[in-house]
Amino acid sequence: MVENVHWFVGIDWATQSHRVCLLNAEGGRLGEREFAHGGADLVELRDWLLEKTKAAPAQIAVAIEMPHGPVVEMLLECGFLVFAINPKQLDRFRDRFTVAGAKDDSRDALVLGDSLRTDPKAFRQLALDDPAVIRLREWSRLLDELQQERTRLSNRLRQQLWRYYPQAAELTDDVADDWFLSLWQKVPTPAAAAKASEKTIARILKEHRIRRVDAATVLQTLRKTALFVAPGTTEAACVHIRSLVARMRLVNQQIKQADAALDGLCDSLAAQGEENSSGQSYEQRDVAILRSWPGIGRIVLATLLTEAAQPLRARDYHALRALAGAAPVTRQSGKQRFVIRRFACNKRLQTAVHHWSRVAVQHDSAARHRYDALRQRGHGRARALRGVGDRLLSALCAALKNRTLYDANHRSAQAVSSQ
Known part of the structure; x- marks a missing residue:
């Protein structure tokens, strides 16, 4: 993995600046510097490593805790060998240098570089992902966040309905569905439900293609005996729900966009040609x-x-x-x-x-x-x-x-x- 490597670098990354320690193959410390997090500063880091070692990037191995981010991407793009390690493992390697539990950025950079030199098997070599995979990862994680946000908003909506309109929540297990949001906007209170016509409800159900419940059943459920609430409670809950409905509609729309993006990116990956070591294309992706x-x-x-x-x-x-x-x-x-x-x-x-x-x-x-x-x-x-x-x-x-x-x-x- 690091047979042809003659130089080892440890990078203790941070938000504002990164501490870098350069070692030779014998473990001697050749230099140590701190670089700010910025485009020009990361280019300066690259140039500093090449100038100090007088070697090709493929002969320089870099150890870092963070397996992704601008520092990793810049080094990989320039041809450096980049390796990541779990922070818990790094904590164990740190005990080699101090048993008192001392910790600072300079020591961590030294521990990273020297541990990669002596124990390369504990590290995981990193590689640049396909651009489509990077986009797919972002959409996948975004979809996860959107679904969590949808669940949070649903719970808050259900809590507000519990205050004054619990019979509405009996209509569905998913109060964040677009059809239920449209229904609530048309009949937001028990009083509105008492005046609503079956034709109005049927139009909403038809628009959203809801067949598991009919308009008569919806009205029958909404017209159940209403809770007795203090004056102003219904109005206050409606104000809160209107805000929730606007956000839930946006989240629902973004979830559909994320689903479409995932399908499109997976299809593009399937269409890409992949070659093995002998240069022959695989028949299956x-x-x-x-x-x-x-x-x-x-x-x-x-x-x-x-x-x-x-x-x-x-x-x-x-x-x-x-x-x-x-x-x-x-x-x-x-x-x-x-x-x-x-x-x-x-x-x-x-x-x-x-x-x-x-x-x-x-x-x-x-x-x-x-x-x-x-x-x-x-x-x-x-x-x-x-x-x-x-x-x-x-x-x-x-x-x-x-x-x-x-x-x-x-x-x-x-x-x-x-x-």
């Missing part, structure tokens, strides 16, 4: 293979492609299962031995694999068989789904290596239900 698996929909697909881009590209099952939280953690000392779930993982990827497993159990016989076997052993639902997810990741890596679509009768798919 990773996106097409992922889409063929039961349980992988729009959100799970985007999360796998973005949050696990490097393990998927390397077909590294062990890195993938650890990153997704599917790999258990064993703690053994003397006669005591404990196996616990992994908490140090990518939470978004962990959630995606959980939902992938949950849906796969419903639609795939091999995953269902594996799930039932784990439940019969006494495992809980969450533990059984993690076991299914672990087997799915293993079979997926095999399919990616073989460049084959999902086949329920193939042995790699049947491995999900084995053991």
Whole structure:
């Protein structure tokens, strides 16, 4: 990994400035400087490293905690070898230099550079992602934020309805739906519901293509005996809800835009040509293979492609299962031995694999068989789904290596239900 490297750099990054320490192959400190966070200053950092080492960028290895950001992107773009490390691991390496717990930016930069020199296996080499993957990652994370915001607004709307109009919330489990927002704007109070016509309600339902409930049922529900509230309570709640409705409509619109963007970017990735080491184009694309698996929909697909881009590209099952939280953690000392779930993982990827497993159990016989076997052993639902997810990741890596679509009768798919 760092066989041809003769220079090692540790960067303790920060918001305003970055501390940089340069070491040679023997661990001697050749220089140390602080660079502000700015375009000209990062160019100065690059020039300083090249001037001090008189070497090509490919012969300089850089260690940093942050695996992404402008510093990492600039160094990778210029051809430097960049490696990232978990902050918890860095904290352990720091004990080599001081047992008193002392910590400062200069020492952290030295620890990063020297640890990369002596223990490169503890570091993860970084690479520039495809521009489409970068955009896909941003849209995926934005969609997650929008969905969380939608849930928060829904809870607040439901709380306001509880104050004066609880029967309205009985109409749907999702009060953030556009049809319910339109309905509330037309009949915001029990008094308005008493005067509303069935034709008006039917028009709203038809406009939003709602068939699970008819206008008569809606009016019957809204006209239930109203709560007795203090004067001014209904008006105050309506003021609050109007503000919520405006924001919820915007969030709903942005969620639709994010969904469309995810589909478009995944389609563009599927259309791109990918070449192997011998220069031959693969017949199948990773996106097409992922889409063929039961349980992988729009959100799970985007999360796998973005949050696990490097393990998927390397077909590294062990890195993938650890990153997704599917790999258990064993703690053994003397006669005591404990196996616990992994908490140090990518939470978004962990959630995606959980939902992938949950849906796969419903639609795939091999995953269902594996799930039932784990439940019969006494495992809980969450533990059984993690076991299914672990087997799915293993079979997926095999399919990616073989460049084959999902086949329920193939042995790699049947491995999900084995053991």
